[in-house]
Amino acid sequence: RSIKSLTASSSSHILRRGYASEAVPDRKVAVLGAAGGIGQPLALLMKLNPLVSSLALYDIANTPGVAADISHINTRSEVYGYSGEAELGKALEGADVVIIPAGVPRKPGMTRDDLFNINAGIVKGLCEAIAKHCPHALVNMISNPVNSTVPIAAEIFKKAGTYDPKRLFGVTTLDVVRAKTFYAGKGKVPVAEVNVPVVGGHAGITILPLFSQATPKANLSDAEITALTKRTQDGGTEVVEAKAGKGSATLSMAYAGAVFADACLKGLNGASDVVECSFVQSTITELPFFASKVRLGKNGVEEVLGLGPLSDYEKEGLEKLKPELQSSIEKGIKFASQ
Ligand code: NAD
Ligand code: LMR
Numbered sequence: 001r002s003i004k005s006l007t008a009s010s011s012s013h014i015l016r017r018g019y020a021s022e023a024v025p026d027r028k029v030a031v032l033g034a035a036g037g038i039g040q041p042l043a044l045l046m047k048l049n050p051l052v053s054s055l056a057l058y059d060i061a062n063t064p065g066v067a068a069d070i071s072h073i074n075t076r077s078e079v080y081g082y083s084g085e086a087e088l089g090k091a092l093e094g095a096d097v098v099i100i101p102a103g104v105p106r107k108p109g110m111t112r113d114d115l116f117n118i119n120a121g122i123v124k125g126l127c128e129a130i131a132k133h134c135p136h137a138l139v140n141m142i143s144n145p146v147n148s149t150v151p152i153a154a155e156i157f158k159k160a161g162t163y164d165p166k167r168l169f170g171v172t173t174l175d176v177v178r179a180k181t182f183y184a185g186k187g188k189v190p191v192a193e194v195n196v197p198v199v200g201g202h203a204g205i206t207i208l209p210l211f212s213q214a215t216p217k218a219n220l221s222d223a224e225i226t227a228l229t230k231r232t233q234d235g236g237t238e239v240v241e242a243k244a245g246k247g248s249a250t251l252s253m254a255y256a257g258a259v260f261a262d263a264c265l266k267g268l269n270g271a272s273d274v275v276e277c278s279f280v281q282s283t284i285t286e287l288p289f290f291a292s293k294v295r296l297g298k299n300g301v302e303e304v305l306g307l308g309p310l311s312d313y314e315k316e317g318l319e320k321l322k323p324e325l326q327s328s329i330e331k332g333i334k335f336a337s338q
Contacts, residue, residue, distance in 0.1 A: 026053040027265055030095040030134075032088075032126050033102025034081075035059035035066050037250035038142060038257065042101060043070055045258035051265040052077040058091035059102070060084060088126075092133035097264050099171075099257055100126055103143035105248040106240050112145040112203045113328065119143050120152055120335050127153045131160035138167050138264045138300050142257055146170040146202040147325055148332030150279055150289055155336030166300035169264070170279025172202045172291045173256035174249060178235040179209040182228050187218025198232065198277050199292045199307060199318075201328065206321045207233045212311040225313065267296030280304060287322060289329050 029046050033039045034057035043057050047070050055077045057067045067081025082091035092098065103119035106112065123143050130139060135157075143149050150170040157163035175198040184191035195215050200208040209232045211225050220228070231238070239249040263276045274296040282290035282304050293305040310318065 024051065025269060027051055027096045027268065028054040028056065028094050029077075029261060029265075030056040030058060030091050030098045030137075032058050032091070032098060032100045033143070035062035036101060037105065037247050038101035038253045040066055041251055041254035042099065042257045044073075045254055046099075046261065047073050047075055047077055047079065049258065049262055049265070050076050051262065051269065054094075055079045056082060056091040056095065058082040058088060085125075088129045089133045092129055092137070095134040095137045096268060097140060097261055098130055098134065098137045099140040099142065099261055101142040101253070101257065102126060105250075106144070106236070107245050107247075108241050110240075112236070113148070113331075115144050116148055116331065116335075119145070119149060120332070123149045123152050124156055124336060127156040128160065131157055131162045135160070135162035136164075136167065138169065138268070140169050140171050140257065140261055140264065142171045142253065144202070145328060146172065146279055147206060147289075147328035148335070151329045151332030152336045154281065154289075155333055159336075164300070165281035166302075168280065169260070169294075169300075170202060170289070170291065171257055171260050172198060172207075172277055172279050173260040174253050175202060175207050175209070175232060175235070175291075176277050177252060177256045177259070179211070179214075179228075179232045182231050182235075183209075183211060183214050183218065186224055186228055187214075187220055189216050189218050197293050197308070199290065200321045201279060201289075201291055201325045203328065204233055204324070205317070206325045206328070208314065208317045208321055209233075210308070210310065210314055212314060213308055222313070229313075229317070263296055264300070267300070267302070268298060270298055275305070285318075285322070287326055287329065290325075 029052050031043050034043050057063050063081040063083040067079050071079035103122045141150050179196040179198050180194040184194045198209045200206045263274050267274045275293050278294045279291040294301050295303040
């Protein structure tokens with residue numbers, strides 16, 4: 001059952017007039033997996049984003065409650081809840097950005113790849129529906145293993161004849177968020193000013209933070225850089241262990257997902273110089289997909305930026321991550337082409 005709050009609708013009407021004069025275009029964002037640990041706080045953060053005019057919350061269950069709850073917040077977007085596969089098409093129709101945090105999370109002792117068997121099928125089904133109902137949307141893939149789910153999505157879109165590499169993104173923003181936080185803490189620099197590119201993929205050693213390019217400069221030893229790199233690579237596991245069987249990062253991920261979706265919306269709306277790291281189709285290494293800095297624009301990816309100068313330690317990390325990342329990409333492609 002679709003939910004549309006009259007309260008949200010009438011207040012957003014007033015707000016919308018304000019926005020219209022500032023020429024903020026209408027944008028629909030769909031969250032698939034919206035009733036989950038990530039989905040709920042991410043839906044909340046998207047409801048707070050003034051660039052969103054329509055927010056579609058889809059899950060296999062429990063979406064009516066989440067949508068009713070969020071819809072009472074007096075911000076611009078109208079909120080609609082969709083529950084069950086029969087409503088997926090309606091949730092997707094007209095979407096500019098689709099964010100996918102649907103799927104199972106890790107428990108202690110598991111790798112992200114251990115989620116493949118369940119999540120690959122979930123992502124496949126959702127991408128088939130995207131190809132049918134909103135083939136031009138920007139797709140923000142959060143479901144793990146991202147190193148495989150993004151190639152799966154690409155193959156599904158290719159099969160449907162809708163694939164546009166500029167519009168498919170693996171969300172690796174949480175790695176950047178962690179790298180910034182850990183670097184600021186260790187380097188004693190103001191966290192709000194920190195920038196650190198994180199490249200490669202989104203699992204263990206495939207996550208490669210480039211602290212040699214971090215700004216502002218902090219005076220850190222090689223041992224400290226090694227420890228920071230390892231902590232960033234193991235950040236997800238740190239949360240999985242702390243949650244002790246109750247799932248993985250949800251709140252920090254919701255924040256990261258909201259940052260990335262906001263960047264996509266700004267790019268779509270024509271803002272200049274919107275740059276975020278993301279796992280995208282790429283030619284900057286020999287791997288077909290790779291995370292690096294990406295310039296976002298009206299069509300999604302405007303430019304995949306290069307790696308920039310690497311330290312010897314980072315060069316070593318780059319060579320080490322390639323075989324694992326390549327095999328995760330191939331696993332995704334193989335699954336989707338079966
Ligand atoms: P969760 O179990 O709390 O929520 C997942 C939600 O997906 C549930 O509400 C479930 O009903 C829904 N779902 C399952 N199948 C679905 C389908 N076919 N269609 C729509 N919804 C469906 O899990 P979570 O903690 O929110 O994590 C979700 C995923 O995000 C996991 O795969 C996790 O590993 C991944 N994750 C990725 C990152 C990242 O940095 N990219 C970070 C954290 C978590
Ligand atoms: C993360 O980095 O927190 C996510 O990929 C979830 C996980 O399984 O670690």
